[in-house]
Amino acid sequence: MTGTTHVPATSVVGDADPFAPEHLLHPGPLHRALRAAGPVVHLRRYDVHALARHREVRAALVDWQNFRSGAGVGLANFRHETPWRPPSLLLEADPPHHDAPRSVLRDVLAPPALRRLREKWQSTAEELVDAVLAEQEEEFDAFATLAAAFPLKVFPDAVGLGPDGRENLLPYGNMAFNAFGPRNDLVTADAPRVAELSAWVDARCRREALDENGFGARIWAAADRGDLTHDQAPRVVRSLLTAGVDTTVHGLAAALYAFATHPEEWQRLRERPELARVAFDEAVRWQSPVQTFFRTATADIDVAGTVVPEGSKILMFLGSANRDPDRWDDADRFDLGRDPSGHVGFGMGIHQCVGQHVARLEAESLLTALARRVERIELCGEPRRHLNNTLRSWAFLPVRVRPAR
Amino acid sequence: MVVHSLAQSRRIQTAGTVTLTVRAKEVVADGVVSLVLARPDDGRLPDWTPGSHIDLVLPDGTSRQYSLCGDRWDAHTYRIAVLREPAGRGGSAYVHDRLAPGDLVGVGGPRNHFTLAPAERYVFIAGGIGITPLLPMVRQAAQTDIDWRLLYGGRTRATMAFLDELSAAYGDRVDIVPQDERGLLDLDAWLNRHFPGTKVYCCGPAPLLAAVARSCGDWPAHDLRTERFTAADSAPVRQTPFEVELRRSRVTVTVSADTSVLQAVRQAGADVLSSCEQGTCGTCLTPVLDGTPDHRDSVLGDHERAAGDCMLPCVSRSCGDRLVLDL
Numbered sequence: 001m002t003g004t005t006h007v008p009a010t011s012v013v014g015d016a017d018p019f020a021p022e023h024l025l026h027p028g029p030l031h032r033a034l035r036a037a038g039p040v041v042h043l044r045r046y047d048v049h050a051l052a053r054h055r056e057v058r059a060a061l062v063d064w065q066n067f068r069s070g071a072g073v074g075l076a077n078f079r080h081e082t083p084w085r086p087p088s089l090l091l092e093a094d095p096p097h098h099d100a101p102r103s104v105l106r107d108v109l110a111p112p113a114l115r116r117l118r119e120k121w122q123s124t125a126e127e128l129v130d131a132v133l134a135e136q137e138e139e140f141d142a143f144a145t146l147a148a149a150f151p152l153k154v155f156p157d158a159v160g161l162g163p164d165g166r167e168n169l170l171p172y173g174n175m176a177f178n179a180f181g182p183r184n185d186l187v188t189a190d191a192p193r194v195a196e197l198s199a200w201v202d203a204r205c206r207r208e209a210l211d212e213n214g215f216g217a218r219i220w221a222a223a224d225r226g227d228l229t230h231d232q233a234p235r236v237v238r239s240l241l242t243a244g245v246d247t248t249v250h251g252l253a254a255a256l257y258a259f260a261t262h263p264e265e266w267q268r269l270r271e272r273p274e275l276a277r278v279a280f281d282e283a284v285r286w287q288s289p290v291q292t293f294f295r296t297a298t299a300d301i302d303v304a305g306t307v308v309p310e311g312s313k314i315l316m317f318l319g320s321a322n323r324d325p326d327r328w329d330d331a332d333r334f335d336l337g338r339d340p341s342g343h344v345g346f347g348m349g350i351h352q353c354v355g356q357h358v359a360r361l362e363a364e365s366l367l368t369a370l371a372r373r374v375e376r377i378e379l380c381g382e383p384r385r386h387l388n389n390t391l392r393s394w395a396f397l398p399v400r401v402r403p404a405r
Numbered sequence: 406m407v408v409h410s411l412a413q414s415r416r417i418q419t420a421g422t423v424t425l426t427v428r429a430k431e432v433v434a435d436g437v438v439s440l441v442l443a444r445p446d447d448g449r450l451p452d453w454t455p456g457s458h459i460d461l462v463l464p465d466g467t468s469r470q471y472s473l474c475g476d477r478w479d480a481h482t483y484r485i486a487v488l489r490e491p492a493g494r495g496g497s498a499y500v501h502d503r504l505a506p507g508d509l510v511g512v513g514g515p516r517n518h519f520t521l522a523p524a525e526r527y528v529f530i531a532g533g534i535g536i537t538p539l540l541p542m543v544r545q546a547a548q549t550d551i552d553w554r555l556l557y558g559g560r561t562r563a564t565m566a567f568l569d570e571l572s573a574a575y576g577d578r579v580d581i582v583p584q585d586e587r588g589l590l591d592l593d594a595w596l597n598r599h600f601p602g603t604k605v606y607c608c609g610p611a612p613l614l615a616a617v618a619r620s621c622g623d624w625p626a627h628d629l630r631t632e633r634f635t636a637a638d639s640a641p642v643r644q645t646p647f648e649v650e651l652r653r654s655r656v657t658v659t660v661s662a663d664t665s666v667l668q669a670v671r672q673a674g675a676d677v678l679s680s681c682e683q684g685t686c687g688t689c690l691t692p693v694l695d696g697t698p699d700h701r702d703s704v705l706g707d708h709e710r711a712a713g714d715c716m717l718p719c720v721s722r723s724c725g726d727r728l729v730l731d732l
């Protein structure tokens with residue numbers, strides 16, 4: 001790599017707006033320029049320091065003592081700006097406040113707690129795939145019919161939501177993930193629905209609104225046991241509804257897109273369906289459905305020789321770290337043969353995605369069902385992205401499949 | 406500085422543990438020494454929360470659990486306090502008489518079975534060395550502006566660790582009760598009335614816990630949280646190699662004392678996804694078809710451990726000669 005020549009932090013890349021449509025659509029070139037420019041790059045437009053190499057991103061993610069989340073993990077600094085909603089008790093909290101909500105949600109979403117969902121999700125995935133193959137001829141939009149449909153079938157049930165209004169979930173998440181970015185056109189476009197969607201979500205987090213067997217009820221039960229306060233319970237439920245829907249929808253779309261463009265990898269999965277878990281994590285590495293998060297410096301921090309001033313914001317490019325050639329061989333390749341362990345697509349450290357096992361179980365269920373029934377999957381048109389300030393999202397993923405005989 | 410023989414340093418390197426250096430050793434009361442531990446390269450240590458303990462594996466092969474009583478905002482050191490126990494059980498004599506700054510020890514964990522839950526008011530009650538898990542809790546309560554009190558009993562003032570530290574930082578929120586000066590703790594006076602929103606955290610010898618439970622009488626059960634100071638041995642169940650069969654791959658590998666099951670099965674060609682490799686994230690959870698796992702993670706709950714049908718191979722091991730995994 002030519003990246004070893006040290007480009008000063010005043011390089012042209014420092015003028016870039018990572019939230020501009022062209023970079024959201026095609027983040028690769030900007031990521032390459034940021035990694036080449038140095039371990040830390042000052043972005044003048046927002047006066048933030050950017051980390052785009054795996055080494056620095058990982059180090060910042062685990063170092064909660066110096067890189068705090070409590071002042072917001074978006075561009076807004078909660079020390080000076082009022083958050084658009086009461087902050088998350090997990091994502092936007094530091095120790096010690098982060099501890100109790102985290103330990104409760106970790107237990108509710110831990111792999112052993114999910115095992116009772118496994119069979120149900122597998123059969124739901126099989127039914128969905130059968131129905132899609134029966135109804136849809138051989139060409140269809142895999143985003144709507146599979147990537148969005150499957151999580152929206154299984155996840156709200158698992159949380160314990162009632163049947164009404166579930167169509168609000170994706171727009172609410174879209175809004176929340178836009179809100180981590182600057183107040184650009186994407187945020188303005190969401191503005192008219194903020195009050196209505198927030199009210200709907202908040203009402204769903206109340207105990208009476210939740211089925212007694214779901215994750216939500218288990219969060220309330222933890223409050224009854226005194227592991228959380230009753231005031232905290234609805235906001236912990238809200239974390240599931242904000243962070244658990246759009247992420248998996250676009251994560252599954254990333255996996256489907258990866259296979260539709262890599263036929264040889266699809267054959268590998270068909271031969272060894274037990275690769276489904278590794279395949280999903282490799283897709284999360286390769287596409288990084290969550291592209292960025294911010295931190296705030298708790299003190300003047302020295303990052304590879306540059307001082308990041310106390311109280312300033314740091315932008316971590318997870319998507320770039322996951323493609324850093326210093327960390328990954330042939331980083332841009334989607335490859336089921338590699339070990340994606342250590343990617344930062346789910347974060348790292350005390351805030352590492354507490355729902356990652358849920359996401360993996362959804363993906364494993366859907367990919368295994370597809371691999372069993374579909375011999376070939378390929379693009380049959382131009383896929384379309386949906387723009388979001390944080391999520392690498394999809395709008396349309398046209399595929400042609402050949403069902404297995 | 407003591408130079409260890411190779412045999413000695415191999416002994417503390419059982420899998421699932423990291424090797425740390427003793428950075429400082431200090432007498433903090435009669436019969437109590439504190440140890441400050443760090444990575445040889447001063448790198449970050451695994452995160453922990455108040456109430457956590459580590460397994461300390463000594464060069465003589467003994468292993469014991471100790472509560473972390475340092476500052477979690479310092480990611481580079483752990484502090485523990487070790488009481489010299491009757492007959493030097495669990496290596497406490499080794500720690501007191503032989504362990505010196507510069508020596509290497511093995512450390513497993515941290516794990517937490519005594520987490521600090523939110524409350525409007527805390528009553529902390531410590532008996533003797535039971536002060537250790539409560540120290541970081543007290544610090545945290547003080548940080549969050551929550552009303553709290555600490556009642557701390559011991560045999561004599563000289564045997565009670567961290568008195569100066571506590572008095573200097575917290576003044577009269579701490580009530581120090583040496584038995585030879587003030588008699589037994591007046592628990593009824595502290596606990597006779599239940600204020601809603603109050604939680605009691607108590608650590609000490611069994612009779613103290615029983616007395617506290619009596620005094621709390623009709624308090625809601627989950628408002629009293631206790632940890633008994635025990636001398637449980639925390640070494641891996643077996644120190645000798647065992648076999649792991651990967652049923653689907655039709656391969657059997659031998660796991661030696663200084664490799665993890667995860668490393669061994671990967672070398673045998675199995676694809677196991679992992680992330681933290683510290684037994685905290687749960688990513689590498691693997692179904693167990695036969696054999697009894699020696700669980701050393703902080704993810705599985707008690708009944709899942711008892712069921713024994715899954716394990717985290719990054720830190721957990723085997724109780725018997727053979728494990729069969731669904732890999």
Ligand code: HEM
Pocket residue numbers: 061069073090091092102109239240243244245247248251252284288289290293318344345346347348350351352353354355356358359
């Ligand atoms: C492919 C799907 C997913 C991706 C890529 C993803 C990504 C992430 C990332 C990168 C973080 C770290 C944030 C930080 O460090 O500031 C995170 C945290 C979090 N995720 Fe996920 N996530 C996914 C699915 C889920 C699901 C299904 C749930 C809920 C069931 C969930 C709930 C959460 C929560 C509550 C946090 C905050 C944890 C904390 O701060 O302690 N996520 N996620």
